[in-house]
Amino acid sequence: MSAPRLDSLSVGDVVAEREFALTRDxxxxxxxxxxDFNPIHYRDDVALSVxxxxxxxxxxxxxxxxxxPIVEWAGDPARIxxxxxxxxxxxxxxxETGAAVTVTAKVGALTDTTARVDLTVTFxxxxxxxxxxxxxxxx
Amino acid sequence: xxxxPELQGRVFAPAPPYLVGREKVREFARAVFAxxxxxxxxxxxxxxxxxxxxxxxxxxxxxxxxxxxxxxxEPDAGIDFxxxxxxxxxxxxxxxxxxxxxxxxxxxxxxxKTLGPHAMVTASSEMLDxxxxxxxxxxxxxxxxxxx
Numbered sequence: 231m232s233a234p235r236l237d238s239l240s241v242g243d244v245v246a247e248r249e250f251a252l253t254r255d256x257x258x259x260x261x262x263x264x265x266d267f268n269p270i271h272y273r274d275d276v277a278l279s280v281x282x283x284x285x286x287x288x289x290x291x292x293x294x295x296x297x298x299p300i301v302e303w304a305g306d307p308a309r310i311x312x313x314x315x316x317x318x319x320x321x322x323x324x325x326e327t328g329a330a331v332t333v334t335a336k337v338g339a340l341t342d343t344t345a346r347v348d349l350t351v352t353f354x355x356x357x358x359x360x361x362x363x364x365x366x367x368x369x
Numbered sequence: 370x371x372x373x374p375e376l377q378g379r380v381f382a383p384a385p386p387y388l389v390g391r392e393k394v395r396e397f398a399r400a401v402f403a404x405x406x407x408x409x410x411x412x413x414x415x416x417x418x419x420x421x422x423x424x425x426x427x428x429x430x431x432x433x434x435x436x437x438x439x440x441x442x443e444p445d446a447g448i449d450f451x452x453x454x455x456x457x458x459x460x461x462x463x464x465x466x467x468x469x470x471x472x473x474x475x476x477x478x479x480x481x482k483t484l485g486p487h488a489m490v491t492a493s494s495e496m497l498d499x500x501x502x503x504x505x506x507x508x509x510x511x512x513x514x515x516x517x
Contacts (some may be wrong), residue, residue: 250402263393263400265434280451289455294401294427301426306407306417307465310426314459361457364426 233305236368239337239345246299246335252287252321253328260291274325287321287329296333296351297364303335303347304366311344311367316360321353329353343367372488372513373447374481376440381476384435386499391468393431394424401425414467421468429460429496433507436476436494448490448513456489456510463503471499479508486515 234245257271266288269276277285293315301307323329331353338348349362391411398408403425406413414422441450466472473496480491494507 256400260400263397264431290427290430290458291401293458294403294425294430297426298402298404301403301405307403307405307423307425308407308417308419311462312460313426314457316457317455 233309233368234303234345236340236343236345239340241337241340243337244334245337245347246303246333248299248333250295250331250333251328252291252323252331254285254323254325256328257285257287257291257323260288260294264288264290266290282320282322284322284324287323287331289317289320292317292321292331292351292358293362295331296349296359296362299333300335300347300349300364300366304368309367310364312365313363315349315362317358318360319353319356319358321358331358338363343369371447371486371515372481372483372490373445374483376443376446376478376490377481379443379478381436381439381443383473383475384432384439386471386473387432387435389424389428389466389468389470389472391422394422394428394466394468397428397431398422398425401427411468419465419467424466424468426460426462427458428466429494429505429507430458432472432474432496433494433509436474437492437509437511439476440478440490440492448511452514454512454514456512458510459508460505461508462505466504470504472496472504473499474507488513488515 334350339346351359474494
């Protein structure tokens with residue numbers, strides 16, 4: 231797939247937006263795929279017993295899907311050469327209604343060969359990741 | 370129990386080599402809503418110039434888990450797993466991971482900081498391929514909440 235052209239980009243451009251509908255099934259699937267079987271990600275009783283408001287999405291699940299709109303825009307997952315986030319707020323996943331997480335990807339900085347794309351990841355009206363940045367190699 | 374400040378600078382023995390399987394990459398890709406054919410379809414990946422399906426950007430967490438288990442299991446670490454919260458995470462690539470790679474990860478504790486009763490432990494897992502070339506470094510900061 232052809233990559234976006236660096237010379238067509240400006241800092242501040244929104245390059246992707248997507249909403250992800252998480253369910254408890256998503257958490258079980260991620261637990262199996264990643265090997266992270268911490269019960270706070272699938273058992274309400276355990277989550278409540280350690281003072282959490284309910285079962286939470288794995289932070290690494292949120293990090294994992296939040297970059298996908300950038301991958302789709304870039305055309306190849308191999309173009310992501312650096313990716314970092316801070317985990318600032320949990321995503322509580324309701325057993326019946328799940329959780330809707332929205333991702334907005336915006337160009338934060340440009341070099342001769344890369345674009346830094348900054349992510350705003352929002353759940354329930356608040357951001358859940360801080361300093362979420364992917365460096366995309368282009369051209 | 371509190372985190373041992375002497376952990377800073379400690380380098381662990383390399384974890385056993387991890388063979389990246391094609392079906393594991395696809396399973397992980399589906400779990401993180403990765404729908405690029407380059408993650409899922411070997412023909413699409415080859416058409417894009419890769420040897421096999423490419424792992425999603427956060428896939429190295431699967432391998433990092435093995436190295437963090439070494440850290441948490443270190444007898445003198447003083448890290449109570451039930452009090453650990455993931456603070457931040459980074460992946461820095463030299464090249465993408467593709468199915469068929471055999472990766473060996475070595476953990477280094479790069480920093481231990483205490484903030485009152487809490488501690489922040491930053492650990493870096495450097496992953497090399499079978500030829501010894503760097504593929505990716507995964508860096509995690511774990512926040513260990515202080516006890517009563």
